[in-house]
Amino acid sequence: MSTFEVDLHLSLPGKASNGQSAAPRARRLVATAVVVALAPLLLLLFWWLSAARGWVSPQVLPQPAWVWQTFVDLVVSGDIIAAAAISFRRIAEGFLLGATSGFLFGLLIGTSRSADAYLGPTFRALAAIPSLGWLPILILILGIEETLKIVILAKACFVPMAISTADGARNIPAKLSDVADVLGIRRSTRFFRLTIPAMAPFLASGIRLSLSQAFVSLIVVEMLAGSDGLGYLMVWGRTLFQLDIVIVGMIVVGTVGFLLDLLLRRMEKAIVRGASAHG
């Protein structure tokens, strides 16, 4: 689970970001970029060196130049774009389904003690089983078509979203609830004006965790019962002993995952800041 979460704090420790002039800000951005790029660049250097010196077999770890050529070939032929489009559509569908139902379920067990007592333990037990364990049963029920993939991705998104939402619902400040009780606010007003804003930081991290889980599961799903998408492209590359294809797939998935995580972290920060300003 934690393997996907690259814990890069994309700002250097230092002064608060408010009220800074343009020049230090730009300098800070460059410094951040250097810090972020350092590890991948060192890795690239090491990769190039080990290929050039013949430390590892050229079939298992092809030179960066070959991998680049394969990447260009796959882009020109449209293969990688077609595969990525399929994979990202699956993620989007699985996420919409899983995160929405996870949100509703989390709300239920987070707000109702009896619902939590009845459903909570079962949910936690089922959530602990990895998608792989579900696969044979799910194939029996759903077959091997698209539904299977979407359901596994939805399950991957459902769990972190439900946990975060339930946490959020339990952590609504008691004072706020008391005031709302005293004022006798309507249920719908209370939900949209109090519950949701108070839960916003939890929801944001739920969304981020859901999406990163979806990414991890995507590859598993496409490797096992797929015949298209990025995961299958990687498995097929390995079968054909063309590990350059596998590395291209790793780089594409890694880059997109990193960018998505970056974007969601930014959004999460903005929401947390907004929520604390309200509180």
Next chain:
Amino acid sequence: MRHLISSFLLAAALALSSAPLRAEDAPATIRLGDVGFGFGTPFGVGLQAIADAKGFIADEFKGSPTKLEFTYFTGTGPAINEALSNGQLDFASYGAVPNIIGKANGLDTVIVASYGGTTIFGAARPDVEIRSIADLKGKKVAIQKATIIHWGLISALKGAGLSEKDITIVDLKNADQLAAIAAKSVDAVFGADFLLPLEDKGLARIFYKSSDTGATGDGFGAFLVTDKFRKSYPEATQKVVNGFVKAAQWLGDEKNREEAFQIWSRAGTPVDVIRKSNAGSSLRDKYNPRLDAFFVARYKSGIAFNLEQKLIRRDVDLDAWVDRSYVDKAVASQKLEAYWPDRGTTGSVKN
């Protein structure tokens, strides 16, 4: 990151350390790889597993410091290609399709013996009218692509006047194939003897057995050595092949049939299933290690298949890849020419 670097260093160290020393003395260890099945400690289901279990190769090195290391790869062909490429194996037994892929991508392997044939089965849903290969037209068939089973399906289709365009192929691993046919997601599956229990459970009907149509329908593969090992240790290479041939001779003896099935059942398949799978076939013919005209015809068909399916980007020169000298020497020294006479391209014995 640190983990990644350390695993890179480890891989580099392995690649360096595994290079054999240029010396005439016996190798300290000989590493042999095979396709494996089963939970816990995987085991093989072919000739090499017999050689391992009965110690035929080990006997050749009795009294010498050389140790043998047998590894069974559940990751099948692709994993064996990677291990060979990383210098982690000296010998390997695996199916023709992945070892042709490995050779075409530059592995320095040399074929030193045939590992014989494997029976390929076709199973269909009981509620779908599939009685023969011809009935597959318009149906959905699950196989694991880029394996010898894939070759088996395509050649069976050709034999029945069909092509792969007439069916829909779904690429699934063994366990998922069983789930898919039970769920009626596919109409038929092609695979090894792991499909046989489906019939007993009433989940599928076996409608095709490759050995029924003669040896040309069976799967095939080879026993290979790395060129580096062969050049550094020609004598040890000969000894390994001698042991391999002895294993084949033992296996061909009818009185050892049941014991062989017991050995193979260590990979997880019940003895009953193995018995059923081999019913009616002579193990002497099936596990013939010779690299004769029949073997060459099989491998030519395998290479043509790999090219046609775009599994390889360049052709493989079979003549340069096969080195008959070891197996021929072993067969001659053990006086087995009459036991395994030369076969023609169709598998029938030449007169």
